[in-house]
Every structure is written in structure tokens, then in C-alpha cells.
Amino acid sequence: MLTDRKKAVIIINRTSGIGVVKAKKVFSALDGRPEAILGGVSDFRQRLLGVLSEKDYGELCASLSVGTEEIERTLARKDIEVVTCLDEEYPKQLLMYDDAPVLLYCKGDVKLMKSDCFAVVGTRYPTKYGVRVTEDFVSNLSSRFCIVSGMARGVDSVAHRACLDNMGKTIAVLGCGVDVVYPPENKGLYDEIVERGLVISEYAPGEIANAHNFPARNRIISGLSRGVLVTEAGEKSGTILTINYALEQGKDVFCVPGSIYNKASAGCNLYIKDCQSRAVTDVNDIYDEIGLKKVDLSKPSAIQLDVNESAILDELNKNGEMHFEELLQIVDLTVPQLNSLLIKMESVGLITKTKHNYWSV
Numbered sequence: 001m002l003t004d005r006k007k008a009v010i011i012i013n014r015t016s017g018i019g020v021v022k023a024k025k026v027f028s029a030l031d032g033r034p035e036a037i038l039g040g041v042s043d044f045r046q047r048l049l050g051v052l053s054e055k056d057y058g059e060l061c062a063s064l065s066v067g068t069e070e071i072e073r074t075l076a077r078k079d080i081e082v083v084t085c086l087d088e089e090y091p092k093q094l095l096m097y098d099d100a101p102v103l104l105y106c107k108g109d110v111k112l113m114k115s116d117c118f119a120v121v122g123t124r125y126p127t128k129y130g131v132r133v134t135e136d137f138v139s140n141l142s143s144r145f146c147i148v149s150g151m152a153r154g155v156d157s158v159a160h161r162a163c164l165d166n167m168g169k170t171i172a173v174l175g176c177g178v179d180v181v182y183p184p185e186n187k188g189l190y191d192e193i194v195e196r197g198l199v200i201s202e203y204a205p206g207e208i209a210n211a212h213n214f215p216a217r218n219r220i221i222s223g224l225s226r227g228v229l230v231t232e233a234g235e236k237s238g239t240i241l242t243i244n245y246a247l248e249q250g251k252d253v254f255c256v257p258g259s260i261y262n263k264a265s266a267g268c269n270l271y272i273k274d275c276q277s278r279a280v281t282d283v284n285d286i287y288d289e290i291g292l293k294k295v296d297l298s299k300p301s302a303i304q305l306d307v308n309e310s311a312i313l314d315e316l317n318k319n320g321e322m323h324f325e326e327l328l329q330i331v332d333l334t335v336p337q338l339n340s341l342l343i344k345m346e347s348v349g350l351i352t353k354t355k356h357n358y359w360s361v
Contacts, residue, residue: 002075002082004035006103007068009084011037013102014204015063017056023102024085025051026060032086037064074205078179081106089113094223097249101202101220105178108198112169118145119225119246121218121239122155122232127264128352129360130155130232133256135162137229140283140295142168148225150175150217151190151199153183155231155239164192173220174201175213182209215241222246227290230255230277233267240267243277253277254286259320308333309345313361316351321360 002010012023012034029047030036037044041064048057075082083089084103091113094100104113118141122130138147138159147163149156151172163170172193176182178201181190193199202220203213218241222228228246230253233239246253255277258265271277280286284294305313308331315330316322328338342359345351351359 002068002072004038005033005086006082006084007072008034008036008038009086009103010068010071010082011063011066012060015056016059018052018060020099020102022052022056024098027086027102034086071204075105078205079107080178080205081110083110083113091224093117093225094220097219097223099219100223104200104202105205106198106200107178108194108196109169110198112146112171112198113200113224115146115169116144117148117171117225119148119221119228119242120155120159120231121149121221121228121242122159122230123234123237123239123264123267124152124154124156125264126154126158126232127262128354129258129262130264131158134158134231137231137256137280137283137286138162138168139166140297141229141286142166142170144292145226146171146197148173148221150214150221151182151186151193152214153186155233157186157189159231160189160193160197164189164196170197171224172197172199173217173224174199174209175203175217176209177201177203177205177207179205180208214238218242219245219249222249222251225251227252227254227286229280229286230268230271232256232258232264234263235266235270237267243267243271247276252289254280254289256280308341309350312341312345312359313350316359316361321354321358324357324359327359 012018012026027034029051041061082103083106089110120138134155139162142163146169147159148171149159151160160170160172170193178199181187222242222245228251230239230243243253255268255272257269257272257279272279278289282297287294311330312327331338346353351361353359
């Protein structure tokens with residue numbers, strides 16, 4: 001059951017011509033009591049015309065005449081909660097920004113919006129390296145923070161999944177209605193986040209994914225978070241918008257460096273080079289910057305390595321990636337023997353084959 005205040009905010013928010021900034025001016029003109037217009041908008045005409053044009057005022061009157069019965073039925077049927085910027089449940093960290101949404105539609109644990117959050121974002125087309133570093137960072141970050149991302153293909157989905165797999169809490173900020181699963185292949189992930197975390201959006205239920213919506217939702221991802229980690233992003237990646245929002249909001253931005261030959265890391269490398277983000281190679285770099293106690297990242301291995309396996313791992317750790325022929329020069333093995341050894345090492349998760357017979361840790 002919606003309160004009168006929530007009903008009024010929904011009506012104002014959906015009015016054509018009234019965006020976030022104008023809506024907040026309307027709230028101020030109504031002394032923080034937007035529900036007052038439910039009893040008759042004409043009583044507040046002069047006040048409203050102080051912040052709205054005649055056209056906007058007419059649109060508001062038309063929106064009021066429609067009422068909220070239909071959306072109330074939708075919210076009840078789909079178990080969607082509404083949190084407005086005038087409610088206690090609204091995250092205080094978002095209130096700091098003029099462009100913060102006036103309301104959020106929510107499915108899941110609303111209390112998570114007020115928890116200590118950290119954003120993890122990146123390219124929709126990560127390499128194996130990008131997937132691995134995202135999983136590694138999130139496996140540690142999720143023990144201290146609620147992980148925020150956008151449930152997009154690629155790094156976002158990997159971040160949410162890694163968080164859930166490590167029994168952490170996560171928030172997905174959508175560029176569509178909270179009842180719309182996008183991309184559709186994330187249905188299983190979406191259901192788990194609703195069950196164990198939170199899905200939020202400023203867009204009304206039923207609104208489909210729109211290219212114009214995604215840049216706007218990025219300000220919410222960074223706004224909710226104490227900092228933003230970018231694990232892999234190209235120079236023209238949509239992730240760059242999130243970085244820029246974070247920098248405008250005064251948030252700490254952390255980028256994982258990548259190969260200078262890998263376009264998927266060009267964005268991260270650029271922001272590191274321009275000193276607009278901190279380069280991080282493990283989670284303790286983040287903890288050190290924000291003043292948290294470092295964690296022990298050493299992992300005792302149960303795998304006993306022979307001389308050749310140790311030599312291969314040492315070289316790959318130093319060089320990042322090596323071709324089969326290069327590895328052949330550092331071991332006393334024939335081609336078939338080395339091939340067999342590499343396959344064995346890959347099967348236990350020590351190394352991975354990339355492309356054109358190159359290998360990396």
C-alpha cells in the first residue's frame with residue numbers, strides 16, 4: 001500500500017517535462033510535502049508556477065488526473081517497493097548529489113542501499129584476464145562491502161556472480177524497470193540477486209532497456225559506492241562514463257592495469273597514465289588507500305610442482321604470457337611432453353591457454 005507521499009512523488013516523477021531537478025524544486029515549493037497536491041493542485045498554483053512553466057504545470061495537472069491505481073496494482077503484483085528521496089530508507093550517500101533520482105523502484109532487501117557499498121564495473125566483452133581479476137578482487141571485496149554493479153553482460157555479471165558465490169551481498173542497478181530482465185540470459189542471476197540481494201532502478205516497472213538509460217544509471221552505481229573498481233575497460237567503453245561520474249562525485253577510482261597490446265585494457269591504462277585513478281594489482285591496494293586493514297592474500301597450495309612446472313610458472317609470472325615455443329626453451333622436454341604437461345597444469349587451474357598457442361597464469 002503506497003503512502004500519499006509516495007503516490008505524489010510517483011505522479012510528479014512521471015510528469016512530462018519534469019525531471020529530477022524540477023521535481024526537487026516542486027518538493028521545496030510544497031514545503032517538502034508533495035502529498036498536499038493530492039487534495040487539489042489549484043490551491044498551490046502560484047507556488048508551483050514559481051518553479052514550473054505554464055506548460056509543465058498543465059502536464060502536472062494532467063498527470064494528477066490519471067491517478068496511481070494502475071501502478072499500485074503492478075507494484076503489489078510484482079512485489080516492488082518504492083523508496084523516494086523524502087523517505088528514511090533512501091540512501092543518504094545519494095542525497096549529496098543534485099541529479100540523484102527522486103525515487104527508486106526496488107526488488108529485494110532495501111536495507112542494502114544503506115550498507116557500505118563498493119562498485120565493480122568493466123567491459124561487456126572481458127578477456128579471460130578480465131574475468132579472472134574481477135573474480136579475484138570481488139572474492140575479497142565482498143567480505144567487507146556490498147558489491148554494486150549494473151548486471152550488464154561481461155564484467156558486471158561476473159562481479160555479481162562472484163559476490164554471490166562468496167556469500168556476499170550485491171546490488172544491481174538497472175537501465176530498465178526492475179521487473180525487466182536485461183540481458184535476458186541473466187534471468188537466473190537476476191532471480192538470485194532478488195532473493196539474496198537487491199535490484200533497483202529509477203525507471204518505472206515495465207520500461208524496457210533503452211540505450212539512453214544506461215549512462216544515467218551509472219551515476220547511481222558510483223553514487224551509492226565508497227569507491228569504484230574497474231577491472232577491464234576499453235578506451236571507448238561505457239564504463240568510462242561510470243569513471244567520470246565517480247570522479248565528479250569525488251569518489252576514489254581504482255583501475256587494474258592490463259597489457260598495452262590489449263584494447264580491452266586501454267581505458268584502464270589511460271586513466272592510470274593520466275593519474276585520474278589508482279593502479280591496483282590486489283585488493284590490499286584498495287584497502288591501503290581507503291584506510292582499511294589489509295588481508296592475508298597468500299593461499300597455501302596443495303599442488304606439488306616438479307622442476308619443469310615451477311620453471312613454467314616462474315616465467316609466466318614474470319612475462320605474463322608466453323608462446324609454446326618460448327616455453328619449450330626453458331624446460332628439458334620434448335614437444336609432446338611439454339604439450340601434455342601444459343594440459344595437465346591447465347586442468348588443475350594453474351595456467352590457461354589464451355590464443356595462437358600462448359599461455360598465461
